[in-house]
Amino acid sequence: MKKAENSSSRGILKADAGKSMYTLSRYESGAELKPFIEHYWSIRYDLDKETSYKQTVLSYPNIHLAFEQDTEGRRALLYGVPKTPFVRELRGSGRVLGIKFRAGGFYPFWGQDISLLYGATISASEIFGPSAHSWLDDILDADDDAAMARQADILLENWLPDRDAQAELAAHIVEEIMNNSSIIKVEELSMHSGLSIRQLQRLFRKYVGVTPKWVIKRFRLQEAAERLEREDERIWPDLAVELGYFDQAHFIKDFKAVIGQSPAAYRKGKKI
Structure with a gap:
C-alpha cells in the first residue's frame, strides 16, 4: 500500500x-x-x-x-x-x-x-x-x-457508490478554503466559488455537515495554533489581522472558545 x-x-x-x-x-x-x-x-x-x-x-x-x-x-x-x-x-x-x-x-x-x-x-x-x-x-x-x-x-x-458531482464540488470548495488563507469571510467564498451564500449553506449542510463559516474559522484557527507553536513571538501582534479578525479581542475569544486556552497560554506550552 x-x-x-x-x-x-x-x-x-x-x-x-x-x-x-x-x-x-x-x-x-x-x-x-x-x-x-x-x-x-x-x-x-x-x-x-x-x-x-x-x-x-x-x-x-x-x-x-x-x-x-x-x-x-x-x-x-x-x-x-x-x-x-x-x-x-x-x-x-x-x-x-x-x-x-x-x-x-x-x-x-x-x-x-x-x-x-x-x-x-x-x-x-x-x-x-x-x-x-x-x-x-x-x-x-x-x-x-x-x-x-x-x-x-x-x-x-465492495460498497463503491456512484460518484456525486455536488459532493465533489463541496470537496473542492473545502480544499480551496484550506489552501487559500485570504478567504476569511463567507462573502469572499461566495465570490470565489460563484455560488450564493444560500447555495453554499445548503451544499455544506448536505455534504459537509457544518457551515461554510465553521470551515473557514476552523482552518484559520488550525493555522493560528500551528504558527503559535512554530514561529517567532514577533508575529503575535499581527496574527489576528492576518487571519481576518477585526481585532485581537475577537481572535482571542474565538481561540479560547475552541481550544480552551488563550493564544498566549497556548504559546507558552501549558497543558490544554
Whole structure:
C-alpha cells in the first residue's frame, strides 16, 4: 500500500510532543475510491503502565470511520465532525486504522444530510450493517499498518457508490478554503466559488455537515495554533489581522472558545 504524500501535522495540537508516544502513518486509497477517500491513517502506541498521553486534535470537516483496538477491546465507529476538539487519552497498547473521507465523500455511501452526523459517534454497523463486525477483525488482524489499509480498501470497494458531482464540488470548495488563507469571510467564498451564500449553506449542510463559516474559522484557527507553536513571538501582534479578525479581542475569544486556552497560554506550552 503506497504511503500518502500528506505528512502534515496541522490540526494535531502540540504534535511534536506526541511523536514519542505514538506513530502515525497515512496511506493512499485505491484509484476507484479516491473520489471518496482522502487517505487511510493508522496509529500505534505501546505505553508502560505508569504512562498515559492525552492528544487533542482540532478536527477537519471530515467524516472518519475507525477500527480500534485498545485495553477495552475492539470496536468500529463512525465519527461525525465533532462539536469540540477531539481528545483521546492513550493508555497501554493499541492500534487504530482510520478512513478519512473527503469533505462530501461520505454522502454517496449514506445518502442523507451529513449535518445529521454533526457531533455524533455511532457504531459502523448502523451504516454498513452486520458486515462491519467482520471488517473489524479482517482489518485489525492484518500483518502491519499498510496491510490494514489494503484490507480496508478491498472491503470498501465492495460498497463503491456512484460518484456525486455536488459532493465533489463541496470537496473542492473545502480544499480551496484550506489552501487559500485570504478567504476569511463567507462573502469572499461566495465570490470565489460563484455560488450564493444560500447555495453554499445548503451544499455544506448536505455534504459537509457544518457551515461554510465553521470551515473557514476552523482552518484559520488550525493555522493560528500551528504558527503559535512554530514561529517567532514577533508575529503575535499581527496574527489576528492576518487571519481576518477585526481585532485581537475577537481572535482571542474565538481561540479560547475552541481550544480552551488563550493564544498566549497556548504559546507558552501549558497543558490544554
